[in-house]
Amino acid sequence: LSLSSLGSGYAQTTKDSEALPLKHLHAAGVAKPLLKLCQAAKLPVIALVALVFEGDNVHDAINLANATNSLLDIVPTTQKWCPPQSWQWLMAANNAPSEMF
Secondary structure, eight states: OOGGGGOTTOOOOOOTTOOOOGGGOOSOTTHHHHHHHHHHTTOOOOOOOOOOOSSOOHHHHHHHHHHHHHHHOOSOTTOOOOOOGGGGGTTOGGGSOGGGO
């Protein structure tokens, strides 16, 4: 199974024995420093990284969860992902309950 077989957005893959140079990993938050630490400690590590845009990324999160599940077989593929209830306020900051802040 390769990430390229999972559909659009997951096309850049490497063989198990290859490593994508970290210089190609941009805007990935804590992933790059964490991968560097794991490499230095000679720990096996994998990162699934998806480029997303600002805004409502619920669909992107579900796609990444599906890709992760396809690789690791965590839950049955018939199960649908349910975003946390707090995500309903992501794009509605003016309408969010004040108790959230």
